[in-house]
Amino acid sequence: MGRRRAIDQDGVLDAAERVVARNGAANLTVEAVAKEAGITKASVLYDHKSKQALIEAVVDRAFRRDDALHAQCEATVESEADLAIKGRLLAAAEPPAEEFRAAALNLSAALTLDPSLRKKMQESQASVVSRLLETSTSPRGALLAYLALEGLKFLEHLDFHHFPLEERSRLLREIHGLSQTLPREVELP
Template sequence: MGRKRVIDQEQILDAAEQVVARDGAARLTLEAVAEQAGISKASVLYDYKSKQALIAAVVQRAVRNDNAHNDAVIASLGEVSSVAIRGRIAAAAQPLPEEFRAVALNLCAALTQDRELRAHVQNNQAAVIDKVTATAAQPRGALLAYLALEGLKLLESLDFHRWPQEQRSAILADIAWLAEQKVDA
């Protein structure tokens, strides 16, 4: 009987995020991830056969975690009008944590260079947009609100602009207002 594996995939993905934040996705190596995690390169290779597979796993985990956070906020709202967009707006009340900004920025660079990696994010965005419009009292207003919300988050995650908290809260309130507007086609 073989030894039981004790290396946690989350530990490897945490280390990969730290390397991406520090060195960038383009300079990520399996050796650097192994060193950051305090494990052997063979242990990283056991779960992730290549650098691309490891980056894909980091992106997929980020998407999963973001969806889980948004879904939890949506569920906490109960039965309200336009629940999906309202939940996403409420979830965005706190900006992206500072420690994840560098990871997000560097992962965006990796996404631009890998069609398969982008496909995962594209499919997720399509599902979110469908959910936002399907649960909205005013689907077109909700879609415009979602686009405004994602624009706000993208500017922040790419570190292009940061709003003071008071102004950011006012922008989110305006986005929430937009979500309920009847917009003619």
């Protein structure tokens, strides 16, 4: 009897990301992922019991990658003050890679439409906001800076707008400055 070939799970998830980028999460099929990975449908289903489980695995891996990137960036920050926002700014220093944008766009749609995936995103964002507030010398400034940074990333990741690199760098510096401020409340017009 022959030995079962070990399936590279990162390779399966890479293939799933490519399918999501090309076809959208709603159009992802186990068959398409298997074909993209060069394996059988049964091999995909062995570890990911359904299309939904496969999408969840892709999303979970994206969250782990994001967490690891921010932890890596925070590790390079010299001061503990404002650690979380500084790490986020460092992680955003480069615009998203072209091949990542399509997957980000299509996964965002899945996160929006699926209640269980949306809950994961809500929990992730709650954790980020809590960490920002805990590690900042100006919690309100850091929160406003985070909102500005996420707005910039939203425009780029969803391919709505791209700033020239020089302007983008300036915006990131200004967002960092915002994180250091003590905003005052003003009345809305």
